[in-house]
Amino acid sequence: MPIRLEPRAAASRWVRYLAPVASALAAMIAGTLLFFFIGHDPAEAFYVFFVQPVSDLYGLGELFLKTAPILLCATGLAIGFRSNVWNIGAEGQLILGAICGGSLALAFDSVQGWWLLPAMFLAGGIGGMAWATVAAVLRVRFNANEILVTLMLTYIAGLFLSYLVYGPLRSPTGFNWPESTAFHGAARLPRLLDGTRMNAGILLALGVAVAAWVFVRFSYLSYQMEVGGKAVNAARYAGFGRNRMIWLGLLISGFCAGLAGVVEVAGTIGKLREVVSPGYGFAAIIVAYIGRLNPLAIILSSVLMALFFIGGEQAKVSLGVPSAITGIFQGTLLFFLLMSDLLVSYRLTWVGFASNSAEGGGAVDG
């Protein structure tokens, strides 16, 4: 190839922060073009996808309703990713959180105390953490790749939830349909605005994101985690144990995903059912990266991802396009983000057709 990728001496800080914004815009443009090619008016498609869903109070409520679980998962994942701990299984930890928090609600279905909700969140967080613990133990003791372990555990979590709602937790008055009894009032997150479904989950998510920002910005522990992840030897020299970082990365992200599970069942769904998440845990991976692993920026990228979810649905209803369009948008966004990241760190250089590979030096073939 006549074009080569060469590392830039110093990447601009501004460009680094603008890259996700540019990718989001590029993804929106590419998506709108896609609509054009499948025979829709691109302006109308853009309106339907990105504007109409949030054009009234109810729509905004739905946006934040969707943002909450994504934000919780992404915030936790970001802390792990900063120390190179690759938890891909937030979805499974979310499910375990829903199971633990939901079981508590069902076990105390006659209790009206204020403490029930906090207890559910605690139980859900611990449930998510326990699921991540499996991956942490296998990684630390046996050096098993946490990417595979957390991913596989997601499927086990889903089957476990199925087992519960078809079996022990199935509602006795629900004609054998696979659902638990509906949670009672004290186990439901209060709604924030009349006429919308938005509930207190978004406040919790924002609180966790701000707390996470304080943690990564100001704590020594977070610094240790980052060094431990990025420069293992330097960390060892400085006396930061790598294993401790793996434990922390997985436990924190598991805890946050568990909270997201409780937000879903105590807020949006109100019972345990076979499926409690349409893939928030997986979407959160992209979200964490678009937010540059910075919890404050992740708030914005979570809102964007929530808009993709809702916009895809709106496009399905209004334009009759398949809902796979949401997945295409997510994929395009990730593609542009990775591409712009590459271009932030590397530059394209024209080397001509005559050049031979020997003079390439350390550059990467493009």
Added chain:
Amino acid sequence: MIRILMRCVMALVVAVAVMGTHSANAGDPLGVGFVYFSPVGDTGWTAEHDKGRLEMEAALGAKVKAKIVENVAYGPDALRVIRQLAADGHKLIYTTSFGFMDQTLEVAGLYPDIKFMHLDGYKSAENMGTYSLRYYEPSYLAGMVAGATTKSDTIGYVSSFPLPAVLQIINGFALGAQAMNPDVKIKVIEVNSWYDPGREREATDALFAQGVDIVAHVTDSSAPTLSAQRTGKLVIGFHSDRSKFGPDSQLTAVIPVWGEFYTRVTKTVLDGSWTNAPIWDPMSAGVLAIAPIGKMVPEDIAAKVMKRQAEITAGTFHPFQGPIKDQAGTVRVKDGETIPDADLYSMNWYVQGVEATLPE
């Protein structure tokens, strides 16, 4: 940087507010919305509903304007879809799967002027009715065909979930089969899914390997039919006439006729006679049928089945007519009695001769 992004978001919000909402057009035809949980395919559950929708549109012409939304996931996200159909001015909305129950109920509460019809659920409201079909009736007839045809005296059943609605179908089938051949046993395998071609095929092959010569199913794919066609065995189709996938293997099939149903109910909304009374339609309402009986079935048997069908639609025969014993031998329906609807509705037992265990 964050401030700039925040400003962008604020600008977007303001722009959104300025553009305002686009209002629904309350025109002359009745807007009818359909919510499907899966894409409209060639055969199966959603395909049959959509076929019914098209027949309804053809029958009612310019008086209605239908809109479908396919592949809507169960659970909280369905609410936005149903609500959007309501907000867009549809005055009658069919949600065609149990999984939409809570969301249909919630939207019904928000739009008291709109009629909602929810399939197979047990919750209703002033403006929300439920509808279901008595599948056990055609299932009994299909059972007669299978019972008269089997040479192994054992018929396989690929089941989905042990819900009352499914148990009615399998029990009705078993009773029909035993009416033709008292020795018939039914072996059940549950695949824990409504639609999973892979597992349905595995279950069908497993049943054939255990020596059954006919498989029936309460799942939604054509995998059992294809499997029977490939191995030279026989099959009872479900939800659709699947004879094009099993020209030599399909004995008959249990099929809904939604066109009849949707036309009738939509008319009641048009003329104002709609009520929220639960609908549980029998074959006599023209909403259920069995597919043409295959040519491998002797004519005298086919004639017996058609005679029984006439008795069922005339109301002189009920498939759950006593005496009926359950697996343990306990009498569930006494001689000379027929099962009350309430017991059918909450059915949690198998009739004698069905080999399967139910969860406690």
